[in-house]
Amino acid sequence: MTKDRQQSVLNNAGSNDASGATPILSKRQSRRKFLLKASGVVAAGAFGAVPLRGWAADPVNIGALYPTTGSMAQIGVGCVAAAKLAVEMINEAGGIKSLGGAKLNLILSDVQSDTTVTRTETDRLITGNKLSAVHGCFASALTLIASEVCERAKVPIITGSSSDQLNKGRTYTFTPFARASQFAKAQLQMAKLVGDKPKVAVIFENTAFGTSTSNGLKELAPGEGVEIVMFEPYSAGFTDASPLINKVKASGANALFSVSYLNDLILIVRTVKQVGLDVAINGGSGGFVIPDFYKNVGKLAEGLQGVAHWNHDMSDDAQKVNAEYKKRTGDFLFEYAGGLVAQTFMIADALERAGSADPQKVREALSTLDVSSGYAAMAPGGKVKFGPDGKNIYGHPVGVQWQNSDLASVFPKEDARAPLLKT
């Protein structure tokens, strides 16, 4: 059919001068030409950026896995804001120079606070994109799963999650900050600084985070000379903290370590006040070190201690990032979000030295990372270098205390920006 028509068109065009046929022909031809030209223009427009971007080197894809919906959403959303800020900082400073000024391209994925979703989302993120590295996922339970998937896919993952399990039998997992077992030691030492003979009650939520942190406390307490008089897991998300605090009261403790996320901790602190129990509370990390804690508990938070793997006042660089984050979100840069800004700079440092976006080469470069200045070194102590188990060999937590509605670094001395107050 088409052939026939084309032939007849040619014939007509060649031999026939009939005025009636010509306009139709030219119309046909012009429409075809028009379509050709137009599609060319459209295509050029659509892909016009390609050659330009090609000259400026391809962007490097970084995956970010955070729970932006579900029960942990409130922290996940803050993490995403910080991840975007970090990438902007690196890109504005000229991107990855050894890759021709390549820009970082952040690819976000919502792991929905759910372990099953974390597995499928991590898989989807890695198979669907050419990733150079991944960071995530806030909660240890989620990070453990994401880390397994990354190990199998041979893509490096860098995380602030504190579970010690992340350092066992893994080669693509990097943990630049303090481990759960180290948090315990810092908490015990702080307890000794504020009380002479600390008798500690440990209550912890029965999750990966709660169990690993509290086991560290139990193991280290005798060595630090701290007596543990109560050691109890509780089911996270309770309706009422009174029975638990009733139990703490019966134990005769003068210090309370609570390993909890935000909502449980709010109830615990309020109930302790209602009972009139005189205990020094150490809220650990998790829900304790985020701005929302103070917003919900108010003045009751003053003097409460905690530990964190990162704090916004611990170095000049941290304060600079904090100021920018505060301008954007209205809140101070909290532990996990601040840590992941540093992590993004560690990835950038590795990319710079690897001179390649290949995930295996980035892993090699991360394993030889050794920084003591700049944003990549924003960790307590100010130094990052990974051991064979992916642990930062200089990693340690920073002790914090709520003072005048702000979270101040108070322990150890080298990181302290304010004195540890006895309450």
Added chain:
Amino acid sequence: MLETVAQAVINGLLIGGIYALVSIGVTLIFGVVKIVNFAQGEFVMIGMYLSFYLATQFGIDPIVSLVVTMPVLFVVGVLIQHFLIRRVLGPNDMPQIFLTFALSLLLLNLALMLFTANYRTVHTSYSDEAFHLGGLYIPVAKLIAFAVAMMLSAALWVFLHTTDLGKAMRAASQNRDVATLMGINPNRVFCVALGIALALAGAAGSLLMPFYSAYPFVGQVFVLMAFVAVVLGTLGNVMGALIASLMMGVAESLGIQYVGADSGLLVVFAMLLLTLAFKPNGLGGGRAR
């Protein structure tokens, strides 16, 4: 020792009062309309957010905001019965289950969208206060919540047993067809039942606000306890749900005290299984009232 037990029982009774408000709503809807309302917890959540915004925007005390949340949720209940549930009442249970379950998911995600996942608390002058009696303490906010919950339950009981409409509701719950033959308009009765049940959920929300945080998932915490209480106290039995709720509160509290802090629910469910083994219809026996 004795003091610790007494304190545990007090704590259990106080939180049991809140469980009661939620479970009475569920059992009322089941008894009268014969559907399970999976979205009951979400209406508690709506009550909490209403109270929260009334408190933060207009400075209304959460307990006082009861006079707003209860009527608002009553109207919502009537509308839901009239426009949604009425259309799926039939011989088949599935559409009803899907309807209330879908409603639950919808409200939950709407709340996530509108209010974000952040925890929100209201700080009242009495939020952190408590009465101290000897070695015992009774938190003021929870005592108020408990007292109001008991008053509302009593008012409901009086309504069901003395007014014509209340009697009509009980009649409809005993036998819908015969009740209709006696001239009772089932849709009107169902609308009121839904209205009352949701008003109670709203009340629970307002009463919780001085001492508990509002967040989109908050209803799920309470609705699980409510379902257990409803089964334990015999499906459709208002008095049974009330007593079962208080028992569960105490069992949970004692479980945390003497079995383990993560075993509160374990004790509650053990109690449920034991009860069902000996009294398959629940504590109220076979009778729904």
